[in-house]
Amino acid sequence: MAQxxxxxxxxxxxxxxxxxxxxxxxxAAGYKVVGLERGQPRFTVPDFQSPGVHDxxxxxxxxxxxxxxxxxxxxxxxxxxxxxxxxxxxxxxLPGTGLGGSMVHWNGQTYRFQANDxxxxxxxxxxxxxxxxxxxxTIQDWGVTYDDLEPHxxxxxYLLGTSGKAGNIKGKIQPGGDxxxxxxxxxxxxxxxxxxxxxxxxxxxxxxxxxxxxxxxSSNLSQPYTNPEGMKLNACVFCGFCERxxxxxxxxxxxxxxxLPVLLANPNFELRTGCQVQRINxxxxxxxxxxxxxxxxxxxxxxxxxxxxxxxTFAINNVRMLLLSGIGTPYDPATGQGVVGRNYAYxxxxxxASFFDDDIIINPFMASGASGTLINDFAxxxxxxxxxxxIGGAFIGAVNTNGRPIQYHPVPPxxxxxxxxxxxxxxxxxxxxVMFSLHGSSVSQxxxxxxxxPTYKDAWxxxxxxxxxxxxxxxxxxxxxxxxxxxxxxxxxxxxxxxGSPRKGPYTVTQYQTTHNTGGTVMGDNPKTSxxxxxxxxxxxxxVFVIGASNYxxxxxxxxxxxxxxxxxxxxxxxxxKYLKNPGxxxxx
Amino acid sequence: xNAHSRRVWILLAGAMLTVTATxxxxxxPAAAPAAQSTATPAPAAPAAAATPPCEACxxxxxxxxxxAHVPRIAGQTAEYLKKQLDDYASGARDNPxxxxxxxxxxxxxxxxxxxxxxAMTAPHVAAAQTAGAxxxxxxxxxxxxxxxxxRVQACNACHGPDGIGVAHAAPYLAGQSxxxxxxxxxxxxxxxxxxxxxxxxxxxxxxLNDADIAAVSGYFASIRFDRSTH
Numbered sequence: 001m002a003q004x005x006x007x008x009x010x011x012x013x014x015x016x017x018x019x020x021x022x023x024x025x026x027x028a029a030g031y032k033v034v035g036l037e038r039g040q041p042r043f044t045v046p047d048f049q050s051p052g053v054h055d056x057x058x059x060x061x062x063x064x065x066x067x068x069x070x071x072x073x074x075x076x077x078x079x080x081x082x083x084x085x086x087x088x089x090x091x092x093x094l095p096g097t098g099l100g101g102s103m104v105h106w107n108g109q110t111y112r113f114q115a116n117d118x119x120x121x122x123x124x125x126x127x128x129x130x131x132x133x134x135x136x137x138t139i140q141d142w143g144v145t146y147d148d149l150e151p152h153x154x155x156x157x158y159l160l161g162t163s164g165k166a167g168n169i170k171g172k173i174q175p176g177g178d179x180x181x182x183x184x185x186x187x188x189x190x191x192x193x194x195x196x197x198x199x200x201x202x203x204x205x206x207x208x209x210x211x212x213x214x215x216x217x218s219s220n221l222s223q224p225y226t227n228p229e230g231m232k233l234n235a236c237v238f239c240g241f242c243e244r245x246x247x248x249x250x251x252x253x254x255x256x257x258x259x260l261p262v263l264l265a266n267p268n269f270e271l272r273t274g275c276q277v278q279r280i281n282x283x284x285x286x287x288x289x290x291x292x293x294x295x296x297x298x299x300x301x302x303x304x305x306x307x308x309x310x311x312x313t314f315a316i317n318n319v320r321m322l323l324l325s326g327i328g329t330p331y332d333p334a335t336g337q338g339v340v341g342r343n344y345a346y347x348x349x350x351x352x353a354s355f356f357d358d359d360i361i362i363n364p365f366m367a368s369g370a371s372g373t374l375i376n377d378f379a380x381x382x383x384x385x386x387x388x389x390x391i392g393g394a395f396i397g398a399v400n401t402n403g404r405p406i407q408y409h410p411v412p413p414x415x416x417x418x419x420x421x422x423x424x425x426x427x428x429x430x431x432x433x434v435m436f437s438l439h440g441s442s443v444s445q446x447x448x449x450x451x452x453x454p455t456y457k458d459a460w461x462x463x464x465x466x467x468x469x470x471x472x473x474x475x476x477x478x479x480x481x482x483x484x485x486x487x488x489x490x491x492x493x494x495x496x497x498x499x500g501s502p503r504k505g506p507y508t509v510t511q512y513q514t515t516h517n518t519g520g521t522v523m524g525d526n527p528k529t530s531x532x533x534x535x536x537x538x539x540x541x542x543x544v545f546v547i548g549a550s551n552y553x554x555x556x557x558x559x560x561x562x563x564x565x566x567x568x569x570x571x572x573x574x575x576x577x578k579y580l581k582n583p584g585x586x587x588x589x
Numbered sequence: 590x591n592a593h594s595r596r597v598w599i600l601l602a603g604a605m606l607t608v609t610a611t612x613x614x615x616x617x618p619a620a621a622p623a624a625q626s627t628a629t630p631a632p633a634a635p636a637a638a639a640t641p642p643c644e645a646c647x648x649x650x651x652x653x654x655x656x657a658h659v660p661r662i663a664g665q666t667a668e669y670l671k672k673q674l675d676d677y678a679s680g681a682r683d684n685p686x687x688x689x690x691x692x693x694x695x696x697x698x699x700x701x702x703x704x705x706x707x708a709m710t711a712p713h714v715a716a717a718q719t720a721g722a723x724x725x726x727x728x729x730x731x732x733x734x735x736x737x738x739x740r741v742q743a744c745n746a747c748h749g750p751d752g753i754g755v756a757h758a759a760p761y762l763a764g765q766s767x768x769x770x771x772x773x774x775x776x777x778x779x780x781x782x783x784x785x786x787x788x789x790x791x792x793x794x795x796x797l798n799d800a801d802i803a804a805v806s807g808y809f810a811s812i813r814f815d816r817s818t819h
Binding site for chain 1: 733734735736737740741742743745746747750758786787788789791792793
């Protein structure tokens with residue numbers, strides 16, 4: 001029997017990046033906020049200190065920072081006709097757990113999406129005609145515009161201290177930056193990180209082909225920085241242990257370094273860790289949330305009543321939270337009706353490996369998670385897709401993040417997969433190879449979605465999330481096209497051998513690609529095709545807000561975190577200045 | 590100038606006089622092992638032309654001079670030593686005595702001396718253990734774990750396990766003179782030393798107070814570390 005606790009103003013489910021920022025703002029505004037985090041509390045000191053924090057076996061292979069999938073797995077299948085099975089080893093994507101969430105193990109790549117991305121359906125029709133796309137593609141506009149989000153992107157980047165070079169300030173193109181970016185109101189808070197040798201080789205080759213290379217925007221900082229919250233960050237030391245690891249140097253912008261200490265110092269906020277939220281509770285009308293029910297680390301069940309519930313868990317877990325709570329109509333791919341779980345998308349990752357002779361020494365281990373050089377000439381809608389038969393694109397960049405011995409061993413095609421031949425090839429190529437990442441967009445498609453698994457349950461007896469996904473033909477075509485461009489750049493670098501690996505289907509969960517799962521609680525202007533309105537408020541239960549990359553109607557060519565930070569501040573603005581002053585629907589259905 | 594640095598100047602001035610004196614005397618037999626000498630500089634080696642000016646203060650074996658804040662440099666990487674000499678020469682690191690020496694050296698000579706001391710091993714100077722038990726505990730904590738309330742990461746995160754240094758990246762701290770470490774941390778703390786990449790040491794030292802500087806310096810000095818055995 002659940003013990004009923006004293007009512008609070010706000011419950012935040014998941015104290016990661018989004019949860020920390022929302023809780024901080026609302027607690028500072030005077031509301032009583034409880035943050036429920038399923039994982040452990042953890043801080044730079046003592047939890048992230050070396051040498052333990054660089055244990056590659058523990059973090060890379062055994063995924064120590066990730067959601068415990070022995071207790072809380074997801075199931076997966078490519079097609080609706082298949083039986084989904086539990087993912088017992090995280091590989092394709094890596095949802096984090098614990099205080100600070102997945103951001104603790106991010107690479108710090110901090111992009112904005114382009115204006116076009118937020119009106120993708122409209123702009124695609126305008127530029128290429130209404131019949132250009134495969135009818136199964138379900139892309140749609142976001143309900144917000146880039147101009148709506150610009151101040152919030154700015155605020156998020158200044159919270160993080162992001163190191164970069166602007167390419168477009170208020171419409172004026174800036175030399176050295178990305179000329180394709182949508183206008184920003186001012187430059188990045190700190191200058192770009194130092195360029196590594198791979199980046200320099202890439203930059204020269206890309207420029208020689210007429211492209212526009214620029215430094216990767218990085219939230220592993222180039223210099224010490226004090227953010228508007230008063231938090232001080234250090235400069236990154238290029239240790240090569242960002243993605244999948246926590247930073248021991250206070251140099252990577254994560255909740256612990258940019259906001260959590262401010263939040264935790266506010267007596268209006270209470271953090272409870274080890275708390276597994278089972279569901280958001282609704283009253284008998286099913287139109288109003290009364291709070292949440294959770295089970296703590298020793299198995300006690302509590303009901304936490306609240307006036308406002310914000311679910312800010314990892315993208316796919318937001319979807320599951322709504323499904324478990326009965327909020328919104330689950331999506332049915334057979335009819336195309338329903339919204340929760342609809343428009344699940346991902347990221348279409350390809351690679352190009354350029355192999356050099358011994359005289360070109362790369363030192364791949366000297367890197368941060370975001371110290372690369374890249375071009376956006378083939379990202380988004382920055383090139384003419386007429387006649388190509390697909391939309392979207394990828395950034396192409398020498399953005400390799402590490403040279404860690406277990407994970408990093410590029411070898412040319414045709415190398416044996418094991419044994420003496422493989423070992424010799426690893427030794428030969430380890431320090432003489434440039435890896436490009438081709439970070440591609442992902443359209444939403446009718447057959448790709450999330451729902452509750454009919455068979456498998458988590459350790460608390462609740463159905464786990466089932467993901468049904470395969471790469472849409474649109475994205476396979478895009479990957480092939482962009483990879484060919486990447487190969488040309490590799491050749492222009494003077495590499496002896498260039499191997500392009502365009503992403504091909506079927507999608508597999510057994511190979512790492514990215515942790516950029518999007519969709520399932522899509523935002524929009526129409527309740528028939530979206531779960532939340534443009535302020536991230538549930539259409540069905542107005543005192544529930546859902547904030548995550550689960551709000552993206554489809555995924556763009558860049559890492560999603562920058563946009564999620566902007567959406568977070570956008571939603572906070574609506575909460576503080578609209579909803580909390582007069583609770584109710586912010587947009588009439 | 591604080592009391593510490595005043596004492597340094599006096600001792601180093603004495604050391605320089607000794608250099609002059611030994612050179613004038615055109616030198617006698619080879620020096621006794623420097624380990625037996627603490628407060629006084631090691632006598633210079635015989636051939637004046639081949640004798641680096643470093644010896645008078647840093648010792649014939651690079652063992653340093655604890656009381657005068659003169660660091661141990663034996664077995665420190667050539668890359669690190671060369672950078673410090675270059676920075677003294679360019680003014681990027683400021684110290685009147687070292688700047689005078691470094692400026693007088695050609696870049697080639699700076700590289701040569703750096704390589705020479707990098708290749709040396711030196712027994713430890715038996716300096717008096719000045720850090721108390723509580724200081725050693727606090728120093729160990731800062732070295733291994735850091736301090737979340739001060740937002741200071743573990744020293745060993747950059748300076749290697751037990752502070753034994755990381756090639757190409759960070760000098761060893763283990764076995765270093767406590768007096769030197771404390772004075773180096775103070776110059777970073779005050780921001781008067783600025784030759785750290787990315788302001789890494791200034792960022793950390795700015796958040797350490799005098800007690801922590803004394804504790805962590807005493808802790809690293811207490812580690813008996815011989816580069817030749819690592």
